[in-house]
Amino acid sequence: MSDKQQADASLPNPVIPGFHPDPSICRVGDDYYVVCSSFEYFPGIPVFHSRDLFHWTQIGNALDRPEQLRLPADTPASGGIYAPTLRHHDGRFWLIVTNVTEGEGNLLFTATDPAGPWSDPIRLSEVPGIDPDLAWDEDGTCWCTIAGVSQVRIDPHTGEAFGPPRKLWSGAPGAKAPEAPHLYRIGDYWYLLIAEGGTERCHGVSIARGRTPAGPFEPCPDNPVLTHRGTDEPIQNTGHADLVQGPDGSWWLALLGVRPRGGTPGWHVLGRETFVAPVEWVDGWPVVGKVTSELPAPAWPLVPGPAEAVRDDFDLSELRPKWISLRDRPAELCTTKERAGWLTLRARGGSLDEPDVVFVGRRQQHLACEARTRIDPAEGRGGLAVRLDEEHHYEIEASEGEVRVLSRVGPLRTVVGSLAVPAGPVVLGVRIAPTPPRDARTGPDTVTLGVAEPDGTFTALGALDGRYLSTEVAGGFTGRVIGMYAATGTVHFDWFDYAQSNS
Template identity: 50%
Template sequence: MTTTTAQPTVTPTALTSVVPIVPGFHPDPSICRVGDDYYLANSSFEYAPGVPLWHSRDLLTWTLVGNILDRPDQFLAGHASPYGGVYAPTLRHHDGRFWLITTDVSAGRPGQLVVSAEDPSGPWTAPMFLEGLQGIDPDLAWDADGTCYVTFCSNGPEGPGIAQARVDLEAGTVLETPRRLWSGTGLAHPEAPHLYRRGEYWYLIIAEGGTERGHSVSVARADRPEGPYAGAPANPVLSHRSTTHPVQNTGHADLVENADGSWSVVYLGVRPRGATPMFHVNGRETFLAGIDWVDGWPVVDEGRYLRPVPDTSYTDAFDADELHPRWASPGAGLSEIAEARPGGGLRLRRGDGPRADFGFLTARTLDPAWRFEADLGVSRGSGALLLRLDDTHWCEVRADAGQVSAVVRIGPLEATLGTTATLTGSSVTLRAEALGPTTGGPDDVRLSAVVDGKEHELTRFDGRYLSTEVAGGFTGRVVGLRTLDGTVDVAEVRYTALPTDQAV
């Protein structure tokens, strides 16, 4: 399978610090540096392949290298329901090897999942599970003598909060009963720990306050990895709660030391829009800031890194040997549902397994305003272009039974909205757009189709109904394709980032 991708460009807009370095549903960033190369991993929840992996030389422009959990023995597509699957990872490089630790909450066995690789492009090993560490958000850190510590958000017998234990990664064993560490300033849900050695101190970074508007970053330090830890006098060191800042829910931070000795931090945030309480639709995204060390404590400099708004547009004719790593599915392995066609394009079919109905070929939406369209051949079946947040919050344009229609699902309610169009031949272009709001939501979702060269608007509705504030959960919108019956041929898809003024 192949991919033709437009080269990324940037628009001549003013530099800004509120543009994510990795836009769209890419939460829980973890970063490491090897020489002049930076690598960043994100959580992926129910979507397979799992854990997107990015590379950069300047911290500002990132290229999607692949997905770390890209085989069934690492993460089984379709076994995780919405908000299950792969939670926050930690990516580290130690003794010439890359290590990734994360939690697959739907794996059916307890413990933290660990894989490793000599080359970040893979192959990554089959997973081992560190059993006895009950919880999420695991971190890896090594002492000077090679002792490895896993620090995590516990839901085990040691009690809630941040816990830690020494482990043997070669043997895949936990060497001691986990102990509780410092668990924040008293805010809700202390989580997302990362541990670092700098100078004479060990620093423990955590998130607290919940991953919604109260999200924040706090820090403590100790003389040794086991503690005891004392909190910074200026905690939280990063939070946008109760402000009008355009980026909210800031938290889940990971520090990195740069080659010149300076420090930076990646963290997640959202870009809510619309009327109160405001709504975010593209999920939690990855942002970047600088770090200054003042009196032995990290101080976040949000204005250090400025960048123009990038053009995230792409065209995919599926004419390369493999699918681009942007594509993922919440319900089936990609090889189950997508087959390369000679000369280019894809043939889509329904998947098997317990979540076959959700075997979609999807990619994350990346911008406040965008257009996604697909050229389909439906002579052998029927298909749809869909915009999805979860199993019960989605919409799609269907080419089925000689007509094109728009279907919207919000919770238990599913209905055909707007008008329909007659499908006169075996090919059609289906389209979804996120445009400026007309009713106080974050945007309007517009669904349409082009039949015999003529565009038919089918429906337009308030995008808040496909927002996290309505649906809940931890993911963001994805857009893609599925087969309703038989097989469907995909000649080309086009994702276009629209001007920012179309999103306000």
């Protein structure tokens, strides 16, 4: 791209679309890294890399071994891994996070390469709460700040805490849920950035500053420095932010937001996504620019990463980093090594209603998209699903000679449609498209499930209202995941493709 083409270009925001909430960003030299919450999914904590702040490539998952990530079968949807913070200090990467599973709590991991491997956990049994942050002062003291907002000194090598947590600041008077603290030394001050207002429509970002990392902290007179509460902005729930400098020394905010669609109250289906916004400093305080769906290209060179393949032929010995499963992924139940060029899944839970169902999926990242897979159900029953949680999912399921569409919404499980098909492999598909506005009750999108015929035609068996696979209906903290599952016996998947569509 020429300098003029770049100057005239605009870049899409979110920069990491789909269910990628609670971003924490870290710069090391010319490289940027982001990690996000992963909740009940395994492997946990996706790790992304960029050279320009706008183009991101997933390079791994920090928690990819069972000894790092304990998610028992009774881990509820939206349980598990909350709000990681990623930092670089003394030649190492440090990752601190909360596993809300009973007996786990706050955990600390280290690595020399953010792509992994990451260490086994250092347990912070004396650090309560959630949303932990790490910061080091000039003499090497490590400060851990947690939601609330409280702070304790720790030894990051052992997990030992030096005394009980001490209250620092609770944000704006009357604002609920002060959380997601991040502490930085910038110029002459230590800045304490927090989220408050809850992670729904009242979410926002506030900041305070002090002369030492332990305070006292003076709140910014213009708090919140970012919120879209009470506005008609297309991006809502803006909050849970982290500050970073761009390649040219400018400042930026990485944050989460959602894109609600449809009528009232608006439904967001992709979960909370990672956005960026420009920051200027005025009188020693950050002034955050507007969070928009398009950003002007920066002055520095853009460095796009490799384009993600539309299709996965399961031709590697291990699954690519984008693939996630529910709570665990035993090799004996999920493998690409049994049948060359196929993904093999062996059933455990009997359906997607069960927390231990064998499932391999990827995050839905576009408001309009299509996904397909070729399944051989000769030894069992399985299919292609759009999942939010155990009580909210749509799927198209194949057994030998039959395909059917199923819907689970709350307590209701329904067979939507069925079709007799020839024995042998069959291509299952899902098409997701925004719903044209009709009135205030219009849902956000339509999820159509069907069979792709050999001649390329698509036979739809069910067109379902997407609002029921949204956070506003289901609750929780996650977004849609599209993937393959086994309900009984053993099923094999030849390939899976996913692409943004023009609908």
